[in-house]
Amino acid sequence: MNITICVAQTKAAPWEEGFRALLPEAHVSTWKPGDPQADHAIVWSPPQAFLDEQPGLKAMFNIGAGVDAIMKLRLPPQTLVVRLDDAGMSVQMAEYVCHAVIRHFREFDGYEADIAAGQWSYRKPRSRADWPVGVMGMGVLGERVARALHVFEFPVHGWSRTPKAVEGVVCHAGIDRFDTFLSSCRVLVNLLPLTPDTENILNRKSLARLQAGGYVINVARGAHLVEDDLIHLLDSGHLSGATLDVFRTEPLPADHPFWQHPKVTVTPHTSARTLRDESIAQIAGKIVALSRGEPIAGVVHRDRGY
Ligand code: NDP
Ligand code: OXD
Numbered sequence: 001m002n003i004t005i006c007v008a009q010t011k012a013a014p015w016e017e018g019f020r021a022l023l024p025e026a027h028v029s030t031w032k033p034g035d036p037q038a039d040h041a042i043v044w045s046p047p048q049a050f051l052d053e054q055p056g057l058k059a060m061f062n063i064g065a066g067v068d069a070i071m072k073l074r075l076p077p078q079t080l081v082v083r084l085d086d087a088g089m090s091v092q093m094a095e096y097v098c099h100a101v102i103r104h105f106r107e108f109d110g111y112e113a114d115i116a117a118g119q120w121s122y123r124k125p126r127s128r129a130d131w132p133v134g135v136m137g138m139g140v141l142g143e144r145v146a147r148a149l150h151v152f153e154f155p156v157h158g159w160s161r162t163p164k165a166v167e168g169v170v171c172h173a174g175i176d177r178f179d180t181f182l183s184s185c186r187v188l189v190n191l192l193p194l195t196p197d198t199e200n201i202l203n204r205k206s207l208a209r210l211q212a213g214g215y216v217i218n219v220a221r222g223a224h225l226v227e228d229d230l231i232h233l234l235d236s237g238h239l240s241g242a243t244l245d246v247f248r249t250e251p252l253p254a255d256h257p258f259w260q261h262p263k264v265t266v267t268p269h270t271s272a273r274t275l276r277d278e279s280i281a282q283i284a285g286k287i288v289a290l291s292r293g294e295p296i297a298g299v300v301h302r303d304r305g306y
Contacts, residue, residue: 001291004038004054006031007063008045015042015063018280023287040287045069051076059290061283063274065089065141068194068221071305082286083306085298087279089272090144093219096271097145097189098152100217100243104187105131105154128154132211134185136201137220138164138171141272142191157184161304182209187217193306194221204229213240219271222247227258234263245271 003019003026005012012030019028019042029035031050041060043050051073059080062070067083075081103109107123114121132155135146142158143166149156150168158164159181163173172181182188188210192198202218202225210216216239218225227248233239241263247256250269258264286296300306 001026002038003028003040004031005042006046006050010044014276022284048073063279066193067300081300083298083300084279086140087282088275090141092272093141094144094148097217098148101133101187104215104241131187132185133187134181135189135191137191157181179209182206186211187215189217190220190224192220194223195305199223200226207233215240216242219245245269
């Protein structure tokens with residue numbers, strides 16, 4: 001069995017070593033133009049040239065959850081596209097989002113400024129009932145985040161394409177429920193995949209539906225958010241702030257207004273990192289399952305784009 005590795009922005013050598021250790025019978029190498037046809041590929045943001053040269057792949061394993069960079073390419077028709085299925089990301093995402101929600105709700109930035117000024121002062125306690133949180137995307141990551149927020153007793157709403165039932169979460173499904181979902185929330189967390197249906201979904205119209213003083217946490221993809229619309233709603237006072245982990249251009253350009261905006265917290269696409277060992281173990285298990293003709297989880301539906 002031949003496994004080829006084509007991973008942008010990541011060192012390939014540790015992935016090669018990891019797959020060799022778990023699949024000793026496989027021939028594992030890092031792709032270079034002109035290489036022979038492989039059976040399986042391990043990819044992150046591969047170039048079109050890679051796919052054009054590898055039309056016979058049985059499966060292509062993405063080393064992340066989001067497959068938007070792959071779905072933009074011309075893909076061999078029979079190749080399975082497989083996304084990472086949690087692999088240690090959901091707990092990181094729950095930590096990140098709960099931290100951002102609690103930091104804003106408890107006004108920790110304000111306390112930090114007071115302490116820096118040598119001031120011992122109190123703010124009036126806020127009621128969780130006034131801070132309902134909405135999670136867009138109730139998949140592997142979104143559901144974990146919604147459950148974690150429920151543990152902190154925030155009212156939690158979830159929005160997905162198909163109906164869900166999650167204890168402690170008011171679940172809304174489909175475009176018909178989108179406005180109701182938005183107007184039920186003061187904090188909005190985006191965990192949707194980037195598809196033609198979800199691009200630019202965070203815009204002036206949708207964000208204006210959040211309750212006054214709303215707060216936005218975007219941890220999915222930069223292209224979900226119309227950045228100027230967010231800045232307009234922050235500056236007009238309808239929104240009280242945003243925590244942004246993903247951007248239309250990454251790294252965020254040095255002159256981008258988000259860097260200096262007093263209501264925006266920026267992190268460098270780090271809310272849930274790919275954990276190499278967990279990911280290699282998951283993918284190797286799926287390669288073995290496929291070789292036995294068994295079904296695997298995490299296969300992307302090409303018609304839906306995720
Ligand atoms: P999943 O595919 O498991 O979940 C996607 C969810 O979005 C599902 O609940 C799906 O609904 C819902 N959804 C999709 N399209 C629509 C739509 N048009 N309307 C309403 N709901 C929709 O993905 P994950 O939870 O694993 O990951 C989500 C995204 O998080 C990734 O695609 C990636 O972009 C991002 N991500 C970001 C990271 C970071 O570090 N910032 C790290 C990892 C992922 P249904 O359940 O009905 O299908
Ligand atoms: C992912 C990511 O999609 O890290 O996994 O953004």
